[in-house]
Amino acid sequence: MAGSEEFTGQERKILEPFVSNADKDVFVLMNLPEVIKGALFSRYSRSSKSLRRLLLDEFIGSDEFASVASGPRSNLSAAVGKAQGFYDRILDGYGDDSVGELGGAHLACEGISNVAAKFIEDCRIGGSPLEKSTRYVWFNTKANGEFLFFREPGIMKSKFADDYVRVNNLLFETYSRLMEPMTAFVVDRFPLEEFEFFDSVSKASLKFPEISDEKLLKRARAAYNASVKAKACDALRSFLPAGTLTNVGVFGNGRFFQGLLNKMYTSDLAELRGLASPIHAELNSVIPSFVRRAGRDDYRASVDANMRALVRRLLRNMEPKPSDDVVLHYYDRDAEVDCVAGMLYPFSNLSLQQLRDSLKEMSFSQVKEVVDSYMGMRRQRRDKPGRALEHVYYTFDLLTDFGIYRDLQRHRMMTQERQLLTTVHGYATPDEIAKAGFQEDFDQCMAEAAALYGKIAGTMPLEAQYVVPMAFKVRWYCKLNLREAFHLIELRSTPQGHPAYRRVAQDMFRKISAVHPALAHYMRFVDMKDYPLGRMGSELRKEEKREGFR
Numbered sequence: 001m002a003g004s005e006e007f008t009g010q011e012r013k014i015l016e017p018f019v020s021n022a023d024k025d026v027f028v029l030m031n032l033p034e035v036i037k038g039a040l041f042s043r044y045s046r047s048s049k050s051l052r053r054l055l056l057d058e059f060i061g062s063d064e065f066a067s068v069a070s071g072p073r074s075n076l077s078a079a080v081g082k083a084q085g086f087y088d089r090i091l092d093g094y095g096d097d098s099v100g101e102l103g104g105a106h107l108a109c110e111g112i113s114n115v116a117a118k119f120i121e122d123c124r125i126g127g128s129p130l131e132k133s134t135r136y137v138w139f140n141t142k143a144n145g146e147f148l149f150f151r152e153p154g155i156m157k158s159k160f161a162d163d164y165v166r167v168n169n170l171l172f173e174t175y176s177r178l179m180e181p182m183t184a185f186v187v188d189r190f191p192l193e194e195f196e197f198f199d200s201v202s203k204a205s206l207k208f209p210e211i212s213d214e215k216l217l218k219r220a221r222a223a224y225n226a227s228v229k230a231k232a233c234d235a236l237r238s239f240l241p242a243g244t245l246t247n248v249g250v251f252g253n254g255r256f257f258q259g260l261l262n263k264m265y266t267s268d269l270a271e272l273r274g275l276a277s278p279i280h281a282e283l284n285s286v287i288p289s290f291v292r293r294a295g296r297d298d299y300r301a302s303v304d305a306n307m308r309a310l311v312r313r314l315l316r317n318m319e320p321k322p323s324d325d326v327v328l329h330y331y332d333r334d335a336e337v338d339c340v341a342g343m344l345y346p347f348s349n350l351s352l353q354q355l356r357d358s359l360k361e362m363s364f365s366q367v368k369e370v371v372d373s374y375m376g377m378r379r380q381r382r383d384k385p386g387r388a389l390e391h392v393y394y395t396f397d398l399l400t401d402f403g404i405y406r407d408l409q410r411h412r413m414m415t416q417e418r419q420l421l422t423t424v425h426g427y428a429t430p431d432e433i434a435k436a437g438f439q440e441d442f443d444q445c446m447a448e449a450a451a452l453y454g455k456i457a458g459t460m461p462l463e464a465q466y467v468v469p470m471a472f473k474v475r476w477y478c479k480l481n482l483r484e485a486f487h488l489i490e491l492r493s494t495p496q497g498h499p500a501y502r503r504v505a506q507d508m509f510r511k512i513s514a515v516h517p518a519l520a521h522y523m524r525f526v527d528m529k530d531y532p533l534g535r536m537g538s539e540l541r542k543e544e545k546r547e548g549f550r
Contacts, residue, residue, distance in 0.1 A: 018030055110247045127252035149243040400428075403500065411487075496534050
């Protein structure tokens with residue numbers, strides 16, 4: 001493929017720092033501030049010029065951007081101020097909100113609570129977050145002699161301040177004290193000698209005492225140690241309060257960040273409002289025009305206030321009733337017909353109604369042939385079924401511990417919403433806590449946290465969330481289509497997954513299988529087994545890859 005446009009030697013020299021090539025039809029932009037890239041693409045859609053020609057004629061070629069073209073690459077960030085004015089004119093003249101998706105930024109938020117982290121990750125469209133894991137990192141670190149939990153300003157100014165600090169310290173002290181004995185318990189319960197390890201050279205599985213190859217021995221020990229740590233972390237994270245400080249990194253486009261900032265400025269939580277300004281300031285250094293409209297959303301604030309008052313008035317006499325942890329609240333009984341019609345649709349020239357009618361004339365074996373052809377050749381969970389599965393929707397009402405919510409909430413291709421984190425639904429005790437003999441410690445910590453939550457929640461229900469340990473259950477719903485269900489359930493049931501969320505994924509599969517067995521049949525990579533140290537295989541593969549990079 002050859003480029004259709006030619007550039008002079010001087011033009012090629014000017015373009016060189018900013019495009020990956022000057023003579024091919026496919027290229028990428030480089031070394032340009034995000035606002036310039038966003039403005040360039042917004043102008044691109046309304047011009048007959050090529051992107052490189054636009055870059056030369058209307059951006060780099062302008063007096064306004066002369067310093068960008070002639071200055072050293074290290075000084076490109078100095079052009080952001082000038083680029084902002086130019087971008088704003090492009091945006092106002094040609095663009096709309098979608099133009100905010102043409103540039104983005106990598107944002108790091110460190111030392112924020114899990115409450116704030118979940119808020120950031122809840123803004124799921126246009127943003128890709130990663131968070132410090134409670135599975136692979138111990139949370140016993142101190143700074144200036146203090147455990148790392150959020151000192152909520154309202155609580156710290158109230159009569160509950162001393163109890164708030166005391167209960168949080170109790171949770172962290174117990175967590176820290178049990179790290180070593182819990183690790184020892186896992187080692188004793190699941191001895192290294194009993195595990196088999198796959199030797200990629202001999203293509204055989206060997207128990208640890210049978211291994212003679214030094215490389216495999218080293219990999220096996222490293223994989224085992226990592227799996228033991230993950231198992232111990234999985235159990236002990238239930239002590240950690242929602243106020244535990246964590247780190248979140250997120251890449252997002254400008255539209256995502258503007259929406260996030262709007263919600264943060266509008267929040268009733270002091271931590272979120274306090275984070276909004278520094279986040280806004282940092283984003284202004286790279287994508288200022290993309291977040292220029294960010295601010296408090298008075299409409300959203302009014303709706304939230306009205307709804308809280310309405311719920312207090314209309315539902316004040318109702319108490320939560322016991323329920324299963326995973327409830328299939330809604331599914332469309334007729335969706336299978338739409339799904340199969342959707343499978344045929346892109347390969348025919350018929351309407352959906354005609355295809356639905358044609359299915360009535362087909363035999364069972366013919367309909368099955370359609371579904372088999374569409375999904376029957378999947379070899380692994382990464383073989384994604386097509387969009388026809390998006391005709392089938394499920395709504396699950398979930399009651400899980402907060403730790404499970406943290407893990408599953410990050411799935412972006414579903415509608416989900418949670419209620420406030422409370423202690424009213426009780427807590428889940430990890431099996432290892434009870435079997436290791438730590439039940440008394442655990443129950444004492446949960447009782448102390450629940451008692452304090454009850455005192456604070458009377459006047460500060462939002463702020464009271466910070467003291468609730470991850471073991472306590474939170475109610476939330478998710479609405480997802482069958483295509484996303486394939487992804488979520490197959491992924492979250494893999495052996496290396498957290499045992500608690502694996503059980504939720506397995507239960508979701510059972511519920512879907514009960515109502516749509518013919519479609520659930522093709523969800524073939526759901527792992528329904530239990531594993532003593534589920535991360536072993538994953539850690540072993542990781543160590544093998546690590547050796548390859550040395």
